[in-house]
Amino acid sequence: MKDRLLQKLRTFSPDSILETNEFRGDLTVIVRKEDIVMIATFLRDDDDLSFDLIVDLCGVDMYRPEGRFEVVYHLYSLKNKSYVRLKVRVEEDHPVVDTVCSVWPGANWHERETFDMFGISFRGHPDLRRMYMPEEYEHFPLRKDFPLMGVPDSIPLPRK
Amino acid sequence: MGLGSLMADGFLTTRLDDVVNWARKNSLWPMPMGISCCAIEMMATASPRFDISRFGSEVMRFTPRQCDVMIVAGTVTYKMARVVRKIYDQMPDPKWVISMGACASSGGMFRSYSVVQGIDQFMPVDVYVAGCPPRPENLLRALMELQSQVAKQQTIGNLLRGEKILIPETGPAERVSSAT
Numbered sequence: 001m002k003d004r005l006l007q008k009l010r011t012f013s014p015d016s017i018l019e020t021n022e023f024r025g026d027l028t029v030i031v032r033k034e035d036i037v038m039i040a041t042f043l044r045d046d047d048d049l050s051f052d053l054i055v056d057l058c059g060v061d062m063y064r065p066e067g068r069f070e071v072v073y074h075l076y077s078l079k080n081k082s083y084v085r086l087k088v089r090v091e092e093d094h095p096v097v098d099t100v101c102s103v104w105p106g107a108n109w110h111e112r113e114t115f116d117m118f119g120i121s122f123r124g125h126p127d128l129r130r131m132y133m134p135e136e137y138e139h140f141p142l143r144k145d146f147p148l149m150g151v152p153d154s155i156p157l158p159r160k
Numbered sequence: 161m162g163l164g165s166l167m168a169d170g171f172l173t174t175r176l177d178d179v180v181n182w183a184r185k186n187s188l189w190p191m192p193m194g195i196s197c198c199a200i201e202m203m204a205t206a207s208p209r210f211d212i213s214r215f216g217s218e219v220m221r222f223t224p225r226q227c228d229v230m231i232v233a234g235t236v237t238y239k240m241a242r243v244v245r246k247i248y249d250q251m252p253d254p255k256w257v258i259s260m261g262a263c264a265s266s267g268g269m270f271r272s273y274s275v276v277q278g279i280d281q282f283m284p285v286d287v288y289v290a291g292c293p294p295r296p297e298n299l300l301r302a303l304m305e306l307q308s309q310v311a312k313q314q315t316i317g318n319l320l321r322g323e324k325i326l327i328p329e330t331g332p333a334e335r336v337s338s339a340t
Contacts, residue, residue: 150273155238157282158245
């Protein structure tokens with residue numbers, strides 16, 4: 001299954017695949033950021049692969065100079081009962097990725113959470129508001145440079 | 161014996177404050193502000209085994225307008241703080257607050273950017289309860305402590321004598337009133 005998937009992806013768009021690796025039986029494909037919607041649509045619509053469920057979408061802060069953030073997509077194929085993991089690398093100075101809401105509507109809230117916690121914007125998202133933090137909040141709590149106890153006085157409390 | 165002679169004519173004398181406070185302290189209706197796991201213990205406190213009705217506090221009301229004491233049972237996040245405060249502001253005076261458990265009292269184990277490190281940062285608290293979560297006995301003990309506080313408060317007696325009645329400022333409005 002994994003070989004078939006890789007072979008199909010390489011035939012479909014060889015330039016989009018930056019890197020692949022397999023760890024404990026799980027396949028990870030690192031995809032060029034610009035092509036994520038195209039790859040996602042292909043994986044969903046291919047009759048054989050049929051990755052019709054987005055299990056999870058999340059951000060990672062690797063805290064490194066190049067490609068600081070990653071957005072990770074976990075996909076599941078109900079037909080083949082198999083998983084695949086996609087990753088895109090996102091630069092710190094331009095943290096924008098195209099939304100996959102048009103491919104899987106279930107990605108909507110996941111992308112909002114990733115935006116809330118990491119400050120990664122999703123271009124074309126229908127409703128990119130914060131998920132957990134107050135709407136007027138200005139920081140991104142899951143970034144590695146965010147202090148554990150938060151930024152003092154950044155969230156107002158009611159008057160005593 | 162002594163009481164018999166006292167009650168002989170069918171009346172007894174006491175201070176008005178004592179009567180009012182006696183009535184108040186034995187019917188403290190709680191506002192159950194159950195936000196997390198402490199709420200389970202709060203519910204257990206209301207169950208027959210522990211039976212909070214022995215103290216006149218069995219009437220848990222889910223509208224703040226009928227409540228006397230707010231039991232804040234659980235972790236209060238910054239986002240929830242304004243909700244808790246709003247409900248507190250909607251309770252009629254006189255009102256009291258029990259901060260139940262480690263989270264409400266100090267943030268507890270959640271030493272984190274999202275959790276208020278103690279609800280006394282944004283509202284007055286009368287009794288703190290230790291524990292994570294506190295056992296029902298512990299909450300009952302806090303209620304008894306609150307009752308003894310209520311019993312000592314100035315209420316209507318001073319008002320009738322034309323003195324100023326002092327209530328600690330609790331809300332946005334000016335709370336010091338005087339009878340003329």
